[in-house]
Amino acid sequence: MRVGLSLLLLxxxxxxxxxxxxxxxxxxxxxxxxxxxxxxxxxxxxDGVGDLKGIxxxxxxxxxxxxxAIWLSPFYPSPMKDFGYDISNHTDVDPIFxxxxxxxxxxxxxxxxxxxxxxxxxPNHTSDLHPWFLxxxxxxxxxxxxxxxxxxxxxxxxxRIKPNNWLSVFGGEVWKWNEQRxxxxxxxxxxxxxxxxxxxxxxxxxxxxxxxxxxxxGVDGIRVDAITxxxxxxxxxxxxxxxxxxxxxxxxxxxxxxIYTSNLPxxxxxxxxxxxxxxxxxxxxxxxxxxxxxxxxxxxxxxxxLGYGCDxxxxxxxxxxxxxxxCGGRCIRDMVDIEYSALxxxxxxxxxxxxxxxxxxxxKRGAGAANAMNMLLLTLRGTPTTYYGEEIGMEEVYVPFExxxxxxxxxxxxxxxxxxxxxxxxxxxxxxxxxxxxxTTAEKPWLPVHDNYxxxxxxxxxxxxxxxxxxxxxxxxxxxENTAFQKGDLKYAVVNDNIFSYIRNSVGDPxxxxxxxxxxxxxxxxYTDYTDGRFLGRIIAHTGNMKNEPFYKEDMEVPLNGILLQxxxxxxxxxxxxxxxx
Ligand code: NOJ
Ligand code: MG
Numbered sequence: 001m002r003v004g005l006s007l008l009l010l011x012x013x014x015x016x017x018x019x020x021x022x023x024x025x026x027x028x029x030x031x032x033x034x035x036x037x038x039x040x041x042x043x044x045x046x047d048g049v050g051d052l053k054g055i056x057x058x059x060x061x062x063x064x065x066x067x068x069a070i071w072l073s074p075f076y077p078s079p080m081k082d083f084g085y086d087i088s089n090h091t092d093v094d095p096i097f098x099x100x101x102x103x104x105x106x107x108x109x110x111x112x113x114x115x116x117x118x119x120x121x122x123p124n125h126t127s128d129l130h131p132w133f134l135x136x137x138x139x140x141x142x143x144x145x146x147x148x149x150x151x152x153x154x155x156x157x158x159x160r161i162k163p164n165n166w167l168s169v170f171g172g173e174v175w176k177w178n179e180q181r182x183x184x185x186x187x188x189x190x191x192x193x194x195x196x197x198x199x200x201x202x203x204x205x206x207x208x209x210x211x212x213x214x215x216x217x218g219v220d221g222i223r224v225d226a227i228t229x230x231x232x233x234x235x236x237x238x239x240x241x242x243x244x245x246x247x248x249x250x251x252x253x254x255x256x257x258x259i260y261t262s263n264l265p266x267x268x269x270x271x272x273x274x275x276x277x278x279x280x281x282x283x284x285x286x287x288x289x290x291x292x293x294x295x296x297x298x299x300x301x302x303x304x305x306l307g308y309g310c311d312x313x314x315x316x317x318x319x320x321x322x323x324x325x326x327c328g329g330r331c332i333r334d335m336v337d338i339e340y341s342a343l344x345x346x347x348x349x350x351x352x353x354x355x356x357x358x359x360x361x362x363x364k365r366g367a368g369a370a371n372a373m374n375m376l377l378l379t380l381r382g383t384p385t386t387y388y389g390e391e392i393g394m395e396e397v398y399v400p401f402e403x404x405x406x407x408x409x410x411x412x413x414x415x416x417x418x419x420x421x422x423x424x425x426x427x428x429x430x431x432x433x434x435x436x437x438x439x440t441t442a443e444k445p446w447l448p449v450h451d452n453y454x455x456x457x458x459x460x461x462x463x464x465x466x467x468x469x470x471x472x473x474x475x476x477x478x479x480x481e482n483t484a485f486q487k488g489d490l491k492y493a494v495v496n497d498n499i500f501s502y503i504r505n506s507v508g509d510p511x512x513x514x515x516x517x518x519x520x521x522x523x524x525x526x527y528t529d530y531t532d533g534r535f536l537g538r539i540i541a542h543t544g545n546m547k548n549e550p551f552y553k554e555d556m557e558v559p560l561n562g563i564l565l566q567x568x569x570x571x572x573x574x575x576x577x578x579x580x581x582x
Pocket of ligand 2 (some may be wrong): 043047
């Protein structure tokens with residue numbers, strides 16, 4: 001009996017692995033994560049700034065496009081110097097976004113529809129108007145050492161001067177003199193964003209309590225902001241070495257090598273602590289709360305975080321420097337391959353095309369590339385994160401210097417602001433052809449709506465007779481429900497200057513060929529070396545983008561030995577079980 005059972009288990013471990021594996025996938029492995037920048041998603045009260053009630057009114061959009069998890073950038077009370085990333089109270093909602101009750105409603109309504117909610121957790125710094133900082137300035141306990149304070153050094157004329165050459169991520173000084181306390185404080189970002197002191201256990205405990213507060217309420221996960229900057233060396237007499245990067249001025253962050261202020265080993269302990277705090281809470285589905293960290297580093301460095309208790313370190317390879325205008329099929333395959341080949345065994349890949357800090361993908365590749373890019377993102381193996389607007393192929397808006405809001409852009413002045421300003425990628429989501437694209441009833445939203453809103457908007461794309469980015473997105477999201485796309489292997493097929501293609505396969509499911517032309521010229525290729533003898537396929541999704549023949553259609557059968565694709569065209573093809581020579 002015993003032997004029989006072990007034999008059965010042994011056989012099953014060989015043949016049933018696909019089946020048992022399937023049940024093991026967690027929601028964050030099977031869902032698309034959709035990033036919402038709350039200021040720009042939907043305004044419900046006519047003040048020109050998006051808010052929680054606005055998001056609630058659009059929950060059906062998530063259902064329609066098939067995303068099962070949303071991540072909200074900060075909505076907490078904030079003086080908005082960095083548009084919410086300068087938090088003055090971690091456990092409330094800024095009046096501009098609504099109330100805590102609005103957030104509870106959003107959570108309930110999302111959960112009713114089986115949509116998970118991920119919130120932004122900003123551990124590195126607070127606002128300079130946070131009560132902790134105000135008390136710290138006054139030297140009041142227990143807040144006295146909540147921030148990174150230093151006397152600096154004595155300058156030639158007896159005044160106090162900053163202790164070292166460190167630079168802010170946004171450019172310029174990291175040390176700000178505080179008259180009242182007669183000391184400098186450290187800020188990795190704006191001077192209105194003083195860094196918390198993670199060498200103080202009380203800070204760690206307070207931030208764990210923030211996690212507990214939201215976990216208790218039922219949020220499903222956190223996106224950890226600016227993890228790299230969490231710790232600095234204690235010895236502030238240490239200057240960082242010059243990077244020697246050509247053409248980088250002294251003011252710019254990239255002027256130095258950040259060996260004393262970035263990615264310090266102490267971060268591990270902090271992540272482990274947050275993981276433990278999250279694990280204090282049970283979920284209905286038994287899956288621990290999810291943690292994804294923001295981390296612009298090499299795969300080796302980001303993947304180390306997997307061992308500390310974070311579920312995903314964002315993979316920004318496609319974002320930064322990412323898919324540039326000239327990146328063709330081979331170049332994109334190489335970028336994708338970094339994730340697959342560097343990932344430790346049993347870890348889960350993820351891909352991102354854009355976010356609220358970086359240029360939109362349509363800015364880099366042109367509006368016509370939106371479908372090809374979404375086809376790539378949604379058919380790769382791993383969790384995709386979509387930045388709001390990508391589903392309709394939203395484009396960036398030119399914002400003149402005079403109207404620029406982003407402090408990072410403003411820091412660089414009129415000459416260079418366009419290199420840094422994040423305003424162009426943060427403009428309102430275009431809902432329909434009404435005034436201000438239906439985003440707001442205000443005359444002027446906080447950032448301008450793109451001129452193309454009459455055609456590029458959710459409503460028009462929903463009903464359009466011609467295939468729209470939104471329709472394709474929805475179709476691809478549905479396709480992802482298929483096991484082959486959720487967890488099947490990915491094997492590269494034809495790869496050349498134009499084409500990046502791959503086969504998705506899973507035991508018991510049909511195989512699919514995804515092929516996309518990322519090049520600048522037409523490409524006709526033979527895929528039969530990769531299709532296990534199959535010669536015929538059936539198109540189940542295409543990007544449209546057909547300027548001339550071939551005019552692909554769904555359900556069309558195509559011989560696999562000569563598929564012609566124009567630039568920005570892509571196909572998802574189901575491989576048919578026909579092996580006869582054509
Ligand atoms: C990273 C965030 O994504 C960015 O928007 C913000 O400005 C900085 N961290 C500072 O919090
Ligand atoms: Mg509003």
